[in-house]
Amino acid sequence: MKADWVIDILKDIRQFSEQNGMLVLAEQLDDAIFVAATEIGARVAESGTVKSVKGNPRGFARAFADNEVH
Numbered sequence: 001m002k003a004d005w006v007i008d009i010l011k012d013i014r015q016f017s018e019q020n021g022m023l024v025l026a027e028q029l030d031d032a033i034f035v036a037a038t039e040i041g042a043r044v045a046e047s048g049t050v051k052s053v054k055g056n057p058r059g060f061a062r063a064f065a066d067n068e069v070h
Contacts, residue, residue, distance in 0.1 A: 003040045003043070004040060007037055010032055013029055014026050014029035014030065014033065
């Protein structure tokens with residue numbers, strides 16, 4: 001089962017938080033997005049069922065972490 005939908009949900013909540021002046025929450029969600037992407041990437045790398053981004057086993061997490069979350 002794909003788990004990257006979690007990242008999308010966290011991004012949406014983060015955007016809402018920022019737009020509504022909840023800046024501390026938005027910062028915490030940045031951290032949560034990074035943690036989720038790292039853990040999803042680790043699971044993908046362990047399972048070997050999905051190719052990683054750019055051939056790097058940690059590329060999946062890095063792809064999420066490098067993107068803007070606004």
